[in-house]
Structures are given as structure tokens and as C-alpha cells.
Amino acid sequence: MSKIVICGGGVIGLSAATMLGRDSHDITVLEADPAGQPVASAEGWDTWERPGVAQFRQPHNLSSRFRMISDLELPGLTDDLLRAGCVWVDYLDSRSLPPTLTDKTPRPGDEAMRFVTGRRPIVEWAVAAMAQAAPNVTIRRGTKVREIIIGASAVPGVPHVTGVRTTSGEEIRADLVIDAMGRRSAACDWIRCAGARSPFEEAEDSNFAYFTRYFSGQQRPRRMGRALTPMGLFSILTLDGDNDTWSVTLFTSSKNKAMRGLRDTATFHRVVSACPRQAHWLDGEPITPVLLMAGVIDRYRRFVVDGRPVITGFAAVGDAWACTNPSAGRGLSVGLLHAQVLRNVARRHLDDPEAFSREYDAETEIQVGPFYRNQIAADRARIAEMNALEHGTPLPAPNPVMAKLLAASSQDADVLRGMIEIAMCVALPQEVITRPRVAAKLAEMDGYQIPPDPGIIDRHRMAALLDG
Template sequence: MGRIVVCGGGVVGLSAALMLARDGHTVTVLEADPVGPPPEPAQAWDRWRRTGVPHFRQPHNLLPRFRQVLAEELPDMTGRLLAAGCVLMDTLTPMPPGIEDQSPRPDDDRFRFVSGRRPVVESVFAAAAEEQPDVTVRRGVRVADLLGGPPRCKGIPHVAGVRLSDGEEIRADLVVDATGRRTAAPRWLAHLGAEQPATEKEQGGFAYYTRYFTGPQQPLRRGAPLTPLGTVSLLTIPGDNDTWSITVVGSAKDAPLRAIRDPECFTRLVRACPAQAHWLAGAPISDVLVTAGILNRRRRFVVDGRPVATGFAAVSDAWACTNPTAARGLSVGVLHVQRLRRTVREHVADPEVFASAWDKATEQYVAPYYQDQIAADRVRIAEMDALREGGEPPLPDPVASRFAAAALRDAEVFRALLEAAVCLTPRAEVLARPDLMARIDKRPPQPLASRGEAGRPVLDRAHLLRLLGE
């Protein structure tokens, strides 16, 4: 078994450490933030500060794919999360009222998920890592560079460990980069003389305005968790210990939306949305938290068929990151770590084969979710921009429109739509099913979800501006 260094002690990095250590590897987790979680996970929201994670208190969702990976790889973790006050929810509830057959199916458990605020969830994983044999978590240490070792294949640098900012060197058979979207990996690799990874990037374009609440019980869901309403969308996520969050999502270019930072303005806007207004029936436990300027970016560490370096693997946001509109980050992250565990099992003894196999696994199993999110974001931003400027939104993709329309009235199509939305199956795989397309073809297309029956936005732009300006 090998020595593995994981750079980054967030949920994804700790998940990687737990999985790899349970396979017999010796794992060292290096986290730059000096302070760890409090003894009780429920205290993490109030007492834990993670300055290295700007989105630490922004909404996160543990989609059904997250729970599925835990069941397969870390079966004790769901129980730990529930014991910390996280809640078990069902994405099938409520089903659209137009679906007549709302009876359960034998495999409906796959749509259940655990929900909790990021500080509480991360504190549970941190506690598990502290208890796990062969895992050492070191906080307050910063990786300055990668250590080079004898090349394992001609012309390609080999990573043999890390050098910390104080000069300490830690040797490893594999270095895993889980430092997130701010990763310094390109600079580290350049210092080794490695070719730069192939990179694609674009500005995401969204701004997020979030407020957290608490109350005696979770609000009942009366619609989809993410609901487009003209030039804004509303995202509602249940949390742990009788908490929940409401997020208003808009275009970062939409200057009037900045008024939503004011709690009274935030409340007026949400109260004007019938399916979400009752989520305000609780006591606020935060100000309106704002984040924007998020970059969509993806790196590929195999260029022209050759790895840029061996002995190195980037996971989750250090590999690819998107806008958090659908709150997929942690779910796709643990899926990526699951593939890492399997690739390490098969190929860690051969660094060159490992690098190619890791790239192939990433492209096959994880990249489709990145591509799905990028495509959905581009469509939504274009729609928001057109409505804000008084124009007509671009025509929707006809297949997507028919898919969404059929899901409102067909139970099996609705489940298929959810499969793609919660990262159980990539959208292209879902739509490749002949029986599904036959069901979709029976249903005529409907207007966009963000538009009323007359083709007007559900939350009219003029009405929205009056709400912002009162």
C-alpha cells in the first residue's frame, strides 16, 4: 500500500482520505486553514470560521448521488450526518400535480438525499477523518510546491510529494489536489517543468443572494427546489437542525438586483413568489449573503495523449468548477473521489498507466455533469439577459422543451428528468433511452418554466423592479 498526500481538507478532500485509507493506504491531509471544527457538529455554523473557503456559508446541497456514493464507499457517513442533525429528504416530493399516477416505484429510494449546511456537514467528515486509522489531518500548513522525483516515463515530470511553506518535505506515491477552484496546481506543475494542463474557462454570469432561517419545522416544498421566475430564480434548500436557506439567483450584470442585499428588499421579493413565500416563516439567522463573479473552468491533465505529470491527480473543483446554481459541487466531487479510489486500486503502482486511466475515468464518469451544467447555465443566462432588456428569450432546445413538458404529466419521464438533475445519470444517457423518447413524443411542447401560459414572465420585470425599489 502507498503513501498518499491530499492537499485540501474540505468535504471532498476528507472523503478522499477516508476512502483511500480504508483501502489500506497511509494518507496525510494538508489544510491551510489553521482552525478545525468544534467538538459538536451542530456548533459549526456559529463557531467555525474557514477563511480559505469563501463560499463556506453559501448554500450547498447533498444530492441523491452524494448519498448513493456514501452508501457504496463510506456506508457509516449517512448515519453520522443524520446524528449531527442533517435531514433525510425526497426529491420526488412533491410530484407535479398534473401527474395522475403518483404511486411509488420499487427503486424510488434512489431519489432520497441528506441535507445540511456546509459547516455542519464538513465537521462530520472532519471528525470521521480524525478517527480513521492511517489518516493524519494537519491544519495550518500550506503547500508551496510539488517535489520532483525520477521520471517514470520519458519527458514527463514525476511528482514525488510536496514541499510546505516552511520548507518541510513530505514524500508520497500520489499527490491528490483537492484545494478547490483556487488551486495553485498550474503553478506547481510549471515549477516542475510540466506542460500546462489544457484549460477552458468562461465567466459564469450569476449572482447569489442567500439568507438562512430557523423554525420549529422545515417548510413544505410546493415546487421545484430551483424555480426560474423571469429575470431571477429562487433556490430553496432544507438544512440541518431545523434550518433552511432561500437564495435569489440573478445575472451578475443586473445592477438593480443589488438591492436584494437589504433584508427588507429580500423579504419583499420572496413574499411575492407564491410557491416560496412560506419559506420566510422562520427566524433569520444570517444577513443576506452575497456571492458573484464565479468562473466556470475545466482543466485536463492529459494533453495530446500524454499526461502533463505523473504521481498527481486533481479532483472536484481543482479539476473543474461551475456556477453553484444547481448545487451539484459536493455531489460531483464525491463521485470524482469514488472514481479516484477505483483507479488507485487498479493502477497506483504504475504512474504512467494511472495518469491515463485517471483522465479516462474523469472524462467518462464525471465530465458529462460539468458539460450538462455549463449548457444549462448558458441557456438560463441568455434568457435572463433577454428578459431584462425587454426582448424575447432564445427559443429553447426542442428536445429539452418536450422533455420538461412531458415530465409535468408522466411519472416515468418526471423520474428520468430528476435522474439527470440530481446527478444519478448524465442527461445524454437518459435521453438515449428509446422507451423514454417514446413517452416524450406523446406530449406536446410547453412554454419555458420561467414563463406563464401567455408567454410572459411569472415575476414580471416591472413588478420585480417595483419590489426592489420600494
Template sequence: MFAGDGHDVTVLERDADGPPSDAHEAFEWKRRGVAQFGLGHWMQARGSSIVRQDLPRTYELLLQNGGLEFNLVNFLLSMQPDASPEAEDARFDQLTARRSTLEWAFATAATEHQGITIRRGEAVAGLLSNNSGPVPHVTGVRLESGEELCADLVIDVTGRRSQTPEMLAAIGATAPLDDGADSGFAYYGRYFRSADGTTPGMIAPLLTPYGSFSILTLPADNGTWSVTLYGLSDDKPLRRFRDPDVVKKVLDACPLHAHWLDGEPLSEIQTMVGGVDRHREFVIDGVPCATGLLSVGDASSCTNPSLGRGMTLGLMHVALARACVAEHLDDPAALALAFHERTEAELRPYHDATVATDRRRVRDMMSYRDGLTPQPT
């Protein structure tokens, strides 16, 4: 988006391997910096809209390479007698895919863009700053190789494992407010593919709670889909979800979901434990921790991925940052304040709602695990 506005953009990517030649090979792409790369993924309608409007080449690549077009409202209406969609329901159109296919499309489009330089296998070791006042101004980054790169603006999109707070401390900046805790979930997921390019019929919600665990079934691109079971990370019996035979027995006992295993497995069961619900604030009492730096997406705010909001909220945050940069790039303090205010007003409510949902679900899972009946809220 920034390159589309005429800015010269340099992307520093820790992983050395670039995107494969096509979307099918991308499923084997080694993205060590993305913990959930092999797990189920979902692009919400809002994210699809941003990609369609602001990243048309990425959208084109997804369409050309099997991206799944879906409209949840139209689907639900199709199950109701005498119900039909209205013209305004088009705003719920989605274009979704496996995480690997989505990342391939983003990376391929970025590689083609003349305003973007991508340096792979490059990790940031620290921030450069001008400490001429009480609030440090970030002027660039220092790579692990020792090379220093200067920039008008540094944007942190390093995800859940972002080391920006530590890097800010190293230049004498005030630590950001950090409200975070382990969500308490463990995920066990696998991708499948059909022989005829279709995906399983949806006769149950995409996300369905079953006592002490939940089932997440997500259609994806090119006749593929994912099945994910998740529960409490400290529920030891559920760790047997790593075994495909156990997963089959569980889904056979869930008649609305059993048919989601009727396909060719594309991977071993992938696991992820330790997902954090975290929100960071980089302006405290009206004063930025530092200027010249914006923390975007999961690096700023991240939640339990089971609601499928992560990439969409990241895209919303980038679009918000783009608007703030267009208005305030020449005034670093105003940029930091505007970005903070809009983040808190427009993105924070989604974070807080997801955390509240997580806490209710953890409480219910604990009750079922312990043989109790959850109390209504």
C-alpha cells in the same frame, strides 16, 4: 476512502481551525478556504449513495445529527393522483444538510480514522519532482514553512482556487488544458430555522427562474433551510438583494416562495460573485503533464453551484480516483492515463451539460434585463 483501502493518508488543510465539538456549532465554523460555506447546499442522491456505501461513519454522523432524509421522486409522486413509488426508487434517497454540517461530519469522521493524519494550518507552496524524463514525476510537496513531505501520490483537492497549474509550471511540466470562464452569476443567500423543527412546504421547484433572476430554496438539517436569489453579476439593480427588506418584498411578490421567509434568520445575507465554469485536462495528446499527481473535484472541474451538483460530482471523482489507484498505483503513467480517460468519459458530460444550462440562463437573464423576450433554443 483511500485510508479505508489501507493507504496512509496525510491531509494538508490551509485553514487552522478544526471541526467544532458538534454539528450545531459548526454553523459558526470559520472556513475561509470555502467561499460558499455559508450559502445554500444540497447533496444529490448519487453523492448520498457514495457516502452511505464508502464512508459509513460520515453517513452515521449525519443521521445522528439531524441530516435531512429526502427522496425527490417519492415527493413528486406524492403530488400525483394514483401514483406510488416503486422499490427501485430507493436509489434516489438523499441525505442532505447545510454545508457546515456536512463538512463537520466529514472532518469528524476523518479525525477518528486511524489511517488519516490531518495537519491544519498547513499550506502547500510547491511540488517536489523527479525530472529524470520528459514528463516530471511528482514525489511530494513543499510547505510554506519549507518542510518537504514525500508521497507515493499527491491528490489536489484545493478547489476552485487551485494553484496546481502554476506549481506544475514551476517543475517544468506542460501546462494542463484550461477551458474556463466566469459563469456570470452573483448569489445572495441566507439560512433560516423554524421553531418546531420543520421545513417549509415545497409547492414550487427547488430552483425557479423568474425573468432576470432565479430563486433557490433548499431544505437542510435540524429544521433549517436556505433561500438564495441569484442573477447576473453585472445587473446593478439586483445588488440590492443584499438588503433583507428588498428580499422580503421580492418573495412577497412570489406566492409560491413567500413562506420560505417564515423562520428565524440564522445569518446575515451571504454573497458570492465570480463563480467559474472550468474544466482542466492533465493529459494532452495521450501524454500526462506530470505523473504522481491527480487533480480531483473542483480543482479539476467546477461549475455554477446553483444545480447542487458540486459535492456529489466531487465524491464521484474521488470514487473514480480510488478505483484507478487500486489498479494502477505502481504504474504512474498508466494511473494518469486511466484517471484522465475515466474523468472525461464519466464526469466531463456533467460539466458540459451544466455549462450549456448556464449559458442559456445567462442569455435569458440578459434578455429580460434589457426588456426583451428570450428566443427559444
């Protein structure tokens, strides 16, 4: 039995703890926020304070990939989420399919795309209850880590982590320290202070601002368009929630000062009402004001540089490894995939620090890295569009493959399923476009001029909506 310390008790840290605890490792989770898990799931939204998670009450979504992994690695979690009030979502339900799609016949395997989702506090409550009951897992809340402890090197010239030291001075020894502290992780500073080479790190502000309002009602809104839809100067995100709730988010360039008016509830509702496929998502009782989030940093880290680990006895998982603009709602799903990679590598190499570091880095790049890179490319393209529309300059050329995929998805059942798999983290675009039926459809569109979406709100109408 190996001793493992996990720094961070959010969804991904607790999921990793449960997986590793079920593999008979001795797991200690150290969570800086002191508030314990509420007694009932419904209290998670109303009373659970998690200041260490800036996006705790911002929209989250669980995808088909999240459900697939949890059913395999964390059996019982899907049922726990449903008992907490989370709901099934099926983008291939006939009522959700585009009206322009003529072939609405169900296909074998469609059921695999169903998933269970809910608001972040409710999801985290269910995951925390699972981890609390998991074998070999101890969760300590209100315990903040100050630094890592370095012991004898496992690789000549490379510092080796043998535990952590808390802000109270307590030393907790471990065979492996896992950073699951999310976007605000200070682990790179810990590593440099320990005398190691700096990990590779790239970071930039994605320059998006998010305006969200939550609603409640006896009937969830019918989905008439994609969950995430570009509308010109902003994009609109509509997500199902737990316990008869849902959310509507408008996100835009944080540099566009006029769009800050979206924080006003009347302005927010006026703009959403102008979106023909989403206006009915306002038909509920508002349960929050318009919530603002900005200053979201895209960050990516690697702990093997030039083929050599900068440190051993250490691993970062989920957002502590890489994080992006959260509008696609994939963060928890990609994070759970990363936790699965971590578990599998630990099964093979936990007793060999160098092999563990090298393989974890390699498998992360192969299995998880493409999701990060695809999202970064999409973010940069979208913010460039928003900036061009704001200033009245020519729009940048769209990604031709993704533009054709998007256009074809409203007409072709195979392309639509591929697009849903991409959105649900089940497949990558690079894989979908190689499928014979999808490739044939895209080939038919060579030279086809994709018409503009008639629902897009131009800058002049947007100015009028903001002015009321």
C-alpha cells in the same frame, strides 16, 4: 502501502483520504486553514472559520448520488450526518409531487431517490470526524503547500511528482500528490513552475450573483415546486438544511446593477414573497442577513494533453479539476463521484504512474465530465435568458429536449422520475431521454407549444418589487 499527500481538507479531500486510508495507504491531509474541527457539530455553523472555502456558508446540497456513493464507499457516513442533525429529503413524497400529476402511486425503487442533506459546515464536520477516525489518515491543519517536489521521471520527458514543500520549507515525500484544494487551487502554477507543459485549462466568469438568507423554525417548509426554479430575471433555490434550518437563494446576472438591491433584507423578502410556490419559505426566523456571493468562475482542467500526461504522480479531484455555477447544488455529489473514480483507478494503477495518469484522465472524462459539460450548457443558456429579459430583446430559443422534459414532468410520472434522477446526479439527460416511456412522451409533444409559466415575474413587475 503507498504514501499519499492530499492538499486540501474539505469534504472531498477528506472523503478521498478516508477511502484511500481504508485501502491501507498512508495518507497525510494538508489543510491550509488553521482552525480545527469543532467539538460539537452545532458549533460548525456558529464558530468554524474556513476562509479558504469562499462558499463555506453558502447553500450546499447532497443528492441521492452522494448518499449512494457514501453508503458504498464510506459506510456509516449517512448515519453520522443524521446524528449531526442533517435531514432526509424525498422529492417523490406524495406531498412534494406536482398537483398536476395524476399518477402519484409509489414505484419500486423510489426509496433510492431519498437523500440526507444539511448546511456545508455541518456536513464538513461529520466528514472531518469520519476522516479523523479513519485508519492510516493524518490530518494536519494550518499547513500550506508552496510547491510540488520533482524527482526522477517515470515517463521520459515528463516531470514526476515525489512530494510537496510547505511554506515553512518542510518537505513531505509521497508516491502520489492529490490536489483537493477546490476552486482556488494553484496547482497549475505549481506544475508550470516545475517545468512541465501547461495543463489544458478553460475558465470564465459565469456572471451570476447569489443572494442567500437562512431561516430556522420548528417545521421545515413544504416543497410546492422544484428546488431550483427560473423566475425570469432571477432563479430561486430553496434547500432543506440541518437542525431545523433551511435556505432561500435568489441568483441573477451580476451585470444587472438593479438586482443588487436584493442584498437589502426588505427587498429580498418582497421579491421572495412574490414567488407563489416559494413565499412560505420565509415563514421562519431569519438567522443570517442576506449573504452575497459573486465572481464565481467556471473552470475545467485536463492533465493529459494530446494523449500524453503533462505530469505524473499527481491527480486533481473535485472542484480542483472542474467547477461550475453552484446553483444546481451538485458540486459535492459530483466531487464524491470523482473521489470514487480516483479510488478505483488507484486500486488498479497506483504503482504505474503513466497508466494511472492516463486511466484517471479517461475515466474522469467518461464518468464525471458529462456533469460538467451539461451544467456549463445550462449556465450559458440561463444567463442568456436573463440578459435578454433585462434588455428587452428576444429570448434565445430554449433547448428543445430539456424544455419538453420539464413540461412533461408535471404531467407524466415516468418523466418526473427521470427529471429527479437528473437533478440528483443519478442519471444524465442523454440517458433519460432514451428510455422508451420517456421517449414516447417526448414524441407526443412534437409540435406542442409550451405555454409560459404564469408564475414568472416580468421585468416591469420586477422593477416595481425592487423599488418597493
